[in-house]
Amino acid sequence: MTTLHFDTLLLPTGWTDGVTVDIASDGTISAVRGGTTPPAGAERQAIGLPGLANLHSHAFQRGMAGLAEVAGPSKDSFWTWRQVMYRFLDRLTPEDVEAIAAELYVEMLEAGFTSVGEFHYLHHAPDGGWYDDPAEMAGRIATAALKTGIGLTLLPVFYGQGGLGGKPTEHQQRRFASSADSFGRLVEGARRHLAGLPHARLGIAPHSIRAVTPESLGAVTGAFADGPIHIHAAEQTKEVEDCLAWSGRRPVEWLIEHAGVGPRWCLIHATHMTEAETVALAGSGAVAGLCPITEANLGDGIFPGTAYLGAGGALGVGSDSHVRVDLAEELRLLEYGQRLRDRSRNVFGREGQSSGRLLLEAALAGGAKALQRPSGAIETGAVADIVALDPEHRALVAARGDRIIDGWIFAGDQTAVSAVWVAGRKVVAEGRHVDREPIRARFSRTMRRILA
Amino acid sequence: MTTLHFDTLLLPTGWTDGVTVDIASDGTISAVRGGTTPPAGAERQAIGLPGLANLHSHAFQRGMAGLAEVAGPSKDSFWTWRQVMYRFLDRLTPEDVEAIAAELYVEMLEAGFTSVGEFHYLHHAPDGGWYDDPAEMAGRIATAALKTGIGLTLLPVFYGQGGLGGKPTEHQQRRFASSADSFGRLVEGARRHLAGLPHARLGIAPHSIRAVTPESLGAVTGAFADGPIHIHAAEQTKEVEDCLAWSGRRPVEWLIEHAGVGPRWCLIHATHMTEAETVALAGSGAVAGLCPITEANLGDGIFPGTAYLGAGGALGVGSDSHVRVDLAEELRLLEYGQRLRDRSRNVFGREGQSSGRLLLEAALAGGAKALQRPSGAIETGAVADIVALDPEHRALVAARGDRIIDGWIFAGDQTAVSAVWVAGRKVVAEGRHVDREPIRARFSRTMRRILA
Numbered sequence: 001m002t003t004l005h006f007d008t009l010l011l012p013t014g015w016t017d018g019v020t021v022d023i024a025s026d027g028t029i030s031a032v033r034g035g036t037t038p039p040a041g042a043e044r045q046a047i048g049l050p051g052l053a054n055l056h057s058h059a060f061q062r063g064m065a066g067l068a069e070v071a072g073p074s075k076d077s078f079w080t081w082r083q084v085m086y087r088f089l090d091r092l093t094p095e096d097v098e099a100i101a102a103e104l105y106v107e108m109l110e111a112g113f114t115s116v117g118e119f120h121y122l123h124h125a126p127d128g129g130w131y132d133d134p135a136e137m138a139g140r141i142a143t144a145a146l147k148t149g150i151g152l153t154l155l156p157v158f159y160g161q162g163g164l165g166g167k168p169t170e171h172q173q174r175r176f177a178s179s180a181d182s183f184g185r186l187v188e189g190a191r192r193h194l195a196g197l198p199h200a201r202l203g204i205a206p207h208s209i210r211a212v213t214p215e216s217l218g219a220v221t222g223a224f225a226d227g228p229i230h231i232h233a234a235e236q237t238k239e240v241e242d243c244l245a246w247s248g249r250r251p252v253e254w255l256i257e258h259a260g261v262g263p264r265w266c267l268i269h270a271t272h273m274t275e276a277e278t279v280a281l282a283g284s285g286a287v288a289g290l291c292p293i294t295e296a297n298l299g300d301g302i303f304p305g306t307a308y309l310g311a312g313g314a315l316g317v318g319s320d321s322h323v324r325v326d327l328a329e330e331l332r333l334l335e336y337g338q339r340l341r342d343r344s345r346n347v348f349g350r351e352g353q354s355s356g357r358l359l360l361e362a363a364l365a366g367g368a369k370a371l372q373r374p375s376g377a378i379e380t381g382a383v384a385d386i387v388a389l390d391p392e393h394r395a396l397v398a399a400r401g402d403r404i405i406d407g408w409i410f411a412g413d414q415t416a417v418s419a420v421w422v423a424g425r426k427v428v429a430e431g432r433h434v435d436r437e438p439i440r441a442r443f444s445r446t447m448r449r450i451l452a
Numbered sequence: 453m454t455t456l457h458f459d460t461l462l463l464p465t466g467w468t469d470g471v472t473v474d475i476a477s478d479g480t481i482s483a484v485r486g487g488t489t490p491p492a493g494a495e496r497q498a499i500g501l502p503g504l505a506n507l508h509s510h511a512f513q514r515g516m517a518g519l520a521e522v523a524g525p526s527k528d529s530f531w532t533w534r535q536v537m538y539r540f541l542d543r544l545t546p547e548d549v550e551a552i553a554a555e556l557y558v559e560m561l562e563a564g565f566t567s568v569g570e571f572h573y574l575h576h577a578p579d580g581g582w583y584d585d586p587a588e589m590a591g592r593i594a595t596a597a598l599k600t601g602i603g604l605t606l607l608p609v610f611y612g613q614g615g616l617g618g619k620p621t622e623h624q625q626r627r628f629a630s631s632a633d634s635f636g637r638l639v640e641g642a643r644r645h646l647a648g649l650p651h652a653r654l655g656i657a658p659h660s661i662r663a664v665t666p667e668s669l670g671a672v673t674g675a676f677a678d679g680p681i682h683i684h685a686a687e688q689t690k691e692v693e694d695c696l697a698w699s700g701r702r703p704v705e706w707l708i709e710h711a712g713v714g715p716r717w718c719l720i721h722a723t724h725m726t727e728a729e730t731v732a733l734a735g736s737g738a739v740a741g742l743c744p745i746t747e748a749n750l751g752d753g754i755f756p757g758t759a760y761l762g763a764g765g766a767l768g769v770g771s772d773s774h775v776r777v778d779l780a781e782e783l784r785l786l787e788y789g790q791r792l793r794d795r796s797r798n799v800f801g802r803e804g805q806s807s808g809r810l811l812l813e814a815a816l817a818g819g820a821k822a823l824q825r826p827s828g829a830i831e832t833g834a835v836a837d838i839v840a841l842d843p844e845h846r847a848l849v850a851a852r853g854d855r856i857i858d859g860w861i862f863a864g865d866q867t868a869v870s871a872v873w874v875a876g877r878k879v880v881a882e883g884r885h886v887d888r889e890p891i892r893a894r895f896s897r898t899m900r901r902i903l904a
Contacts, residue, residue: 066847066859069808071801081797107846237795297862299791299799324863329781336785337792339751343689345533347751349523356521394559394892395518398899407518410749411776413865440846447850 001025002424004386005038008400009048012377015401019048023384027198027423032380043426045419047396047404050378051114051385052327052360053151053367056230056268056289056318059101059141060122063447064088065323078236078298086172088450089122094131094140096446097122101144103443106433107325108150111414114385114422115151117289117318117371119205119230119268121159121176123186128174134182135189142193145200148439149427151385152197153371155205155230156190158183160216164209164246176207180219187224199383199423201372203228209243209251217259228264228372230289231255235269235300252277261286266370268318271301278304282313287370291320292333302337306347309362316367328409328416331359335409354402356409388419390431453477454876456838457490460852461500464829467853471500475836479650479875484832495878497871499848499856502830503566503837504779504812505603505819508682508720508741508770511553511593512574515899516540517775530688530750538624540902541574546583546592548898549574553596555895558885559777560602563866566837566874567603569741569770569823571657571682571720573611573628575638580626586634587641594645597652600891601879603837604649605823607657607682608642610635612668616661616698628659632671639676651835651875653824655680661695661703669711680716680824682741683707687721687752704729713738718822720770723753730756734765739822743772744785754789758799761814768819780861780868783811787861806854808861840871842883 002023009019016034020042024030038044064085072080092100101118108116118141125131133139138156145152159176160183162169169177178186187204194200204224206212208231212220221229234240234251243251252273255261263285270281270288281288290303298321308315317330335355338347346355348362368376375385389396389404395412396404408416420428427434454475461471468486472494476482490496516537524532544552553570560568570593577583585591590608597604611628612635614621621629630638639656646652656676658664660683664672673681686692686703695703704725707713715737722733722740733740742755750773760767769782787807790799798807800814820828827837841848841856847864848856860868872880879886 065863066808066851066855069798069806069858069862070854071798071803071805071807073803076797076799077795078797103846296788296792297797299794299796301795302792326865333788336748340748340754340789340792342751343529343753344751345528345530345749346521346523347528351523351525353523354521355523356518392892392896394555397896398903399518402522403518406521410521411517413778415867440844444844444849451850 001030003039003042005036005042005044006048007046009378010050012379021378021384021386023424027384027425029378029380029382029384032378045388046391047389048378049387049389050364050376051387051420051422052112052364053115053117053316053371053373053375054108054113054318055117055266055316055367055370056291056320057104057116057118058121058321059104059118059144060089060092060097061085062104062322063100063450064321078300081298089175090126091450092122094136096450097137098140098144099442099446101141102148102439104322104325105144105148105150106436106439109148109420109422109428109433110417110431111325112327112387112417112420114387114420115153115371115373115375117153117155117230119155119157121157121207123178124175126175133189134185135193138186138190139193142197146197147435148433149422149425151199151373151375151383151422153201153203153228153373154190154194155203155228156186157205157207158220159207159211161211161213164242166213180216183220184223199373201227203230203372205230208232209254210239214258221259228266228370230266230268233267233270234272237272237301240272250274250277252281256280256284269295269300271295271303273304275307278307279311282308282311287366288313288315289318289370290315290334291318292330292337293324294320296333296337297321297323302341305334305338306342309348314366314369316363316370326414328412331363331409335359354406356405357402359409360405384421384424386421387417389416390418453482455491455494457488457494457496458500459498461830462502464831473830473836473838475876479836479877481830481832481834481836484830497840498843499841500830501839501841502816502828503839503872503874504564504816505567505569505768505823505825505827506560506565506770507569507718507768507819507822508743508772509556509568509570509774510573510772511556511570511596512541512544512549513537514556514774515552515902516773530752533750541627542578543902544574546588548902549589550592550596551894551898553593554600554891556774556777557596557600557602558888558891561600561872561874561880561885562869562883563777564779564839564869564872566839566872567605567823567825567827569605569607569682571607571609573609573659575630576627578627585641586637587645590638590642591645594649598649599887600885601874601877603651603825603827603835603874605653605655605680605825606642606646607655607680608638609657609659610672611659611663613663613665616694618665632668635672636675651825653679655682655824657682660684661706662691666710673711680718680822682718682720682822685719685722686724689724689753692724702726702729704733708732708736721747721752723747723755725756727759730759731763734760734763739818740765740767741770741822742767742786743770744782744789745776746772748785748789749773749775754793757786757790758794761800766818766821768815768822778866780864783815783861787811806858808857809854811861812857836873836876838873839869841868842870
């Protein structure tokens, strides 16, 4: 058993001083007691918070960070960015993917993310053929998670067609295409790779409405009895127009009417929704998976956040393309998009409520739900995903209670994180992942070769 | 003489390998040679860039970072934030201001800002009376700049009235009010405090249209024959409405028609402009002083950046309220606001142009102009304000040429900065200001006392 003691810690009931947390050998919390002095043998920390789920990741895209900030031939958009991404992934070997994913997960952990939803679509060999192990690439993701210690919810992607109306996949999509039948092999292969990973979870991810037919979407979700289902939806206005032209329905509307969207579902982006869609998604029990930094970088647009939270919707955040991996920045940019649109401040809260705490608690609950990981709160029975902050950090000087969260989210960044435990295993100490150096060295070698 | 050598460095002509930079004892660059090997005795670095001006700062507000992220009584806005700011500044002594400013300037330098435009309005004692030295507070700013080494352009603020139409200043504005006559004493006092500061510059800052009369604005600018003139303009829509009701003109329109706005001027924010105002400001030779992080935090709105740069306008950036001090984030948020509004990417550039380089070079030129500091380019005769980046930083792995800038601006932060020289004096080494520890300790003691 591990015992931690915090001078102050955010419990589901609020900030509490003198908290002792006992962690059982299975990585779950066995007891939480406030108002205590540090027990003998306990590791002592100043400030404790629950670790946050990063609910949307395409790990290999971390290698592209900074490579796509060059203007394209005409009006530059998501769709020109996608061409850069296709060219980049053409070159990647399984070893490359493992090296990039490990670096990414180190960065996530150092930022305070304790679990990741890996929306994994790079399945096949460069020629489009299956690897001997159909889940070779999924296995590399699992290995990166095991080596770094991040909590993993693996979401193998079903990519059944190249575009709406049964359009065949293009040459540049050959590494992620499968049929509904062959997708089953992928999912079972991925399940085997998760066997050695404590508290890992398996879900599925139909890529988007444009990448499935109504029949294949029904087949893959129908064959998957439990576990989370993630799908990209309504990220780009062109996607909304295409879906309207194809079905007479907008993407979120179509999914709610035809796909059985409910509490197992996470709709990634959900940027472009009417008021009716916003209320319907909030009422469905699904999670909106927001990626504010990527959505800003790709020029997607601004999520209708105030209306959605006002209707009781669940949300979480993910770093998606990983152009930047920072928990605090992800949450503040979610808030800043709303502020800029509404020309207002502290847009989500009621009088006296801290914006940082409201954002963090919403993302903790929504992220845990979307990844089906019993986390996001420090309480008995939960997985022990815990973050400690540095009370001497420049953004936290003299901070108490919710001011700690506001300082971290609005004035801070990953350098405020001093220690991180995932399922009770300490993976970040003094702000650095315990294996940062060899993992970064391998990543550097990999990137030098790819970009040479 | 100091000699630096860089494996690669951004010159006005572009990225150049093997650059030797000679710095004279007066802190200016005496020679720059590309294609060289490191001379004996030279300090060797990997990546060099010009240091950037932070053109808009209210230093004491750094102490408020994270304190105002709590929802107010009704629709929360800039105007409720201002109430928090007024309460905070009520308590500050000259010693407090020096301690906070020194911490702020350390953070700026560590982020790669090498000079600051201090828009300084906290002049008087808590009871509203003058200090024995009318420029006591200005002297504290100068001391903080001297101790930390940041380049200073000091802009004492003229705050002549409480609101449009000759409204008297309110009780909570008592620490910054002066008449046009007494303002002259402040300016002369500030000039004396700058005597010991190498390359420091004195300007003036009429606070905003609402804080001056046409007559007093004419008097203070007329009495100040050279040096920069900065003014807040069109940050908030309410301010635009008030100015229209008062004069029949919008703020930027009014300033261009009545105040002689030209190359000495810097209009801070300039957020809300018509197309005609945008073109007129661009053509005036003035600099638009943008503060993207603060403008997002305060819910101001989005600057018409593409139209303004398209019309040939000059711009620079400042961290204003200092809710967060990071050069890379300031520039990327400038770009992201445009992308979110236009639902497009790489909005400023022509085909093949790096967004990071375009943003950085625009801000280097505009910032140097707004502060009247011969900097922003590494060339003979310029002040030696230089930043070195860490080639092993996670955002810069395997980067060359403009990819270095894109990596820093879009994927990086202050942790990518490894060394900084201001006027040839090395003030940041291995990512840390040389006096970070004592300055932070004093700041922490100050904040604990203020917030107790």
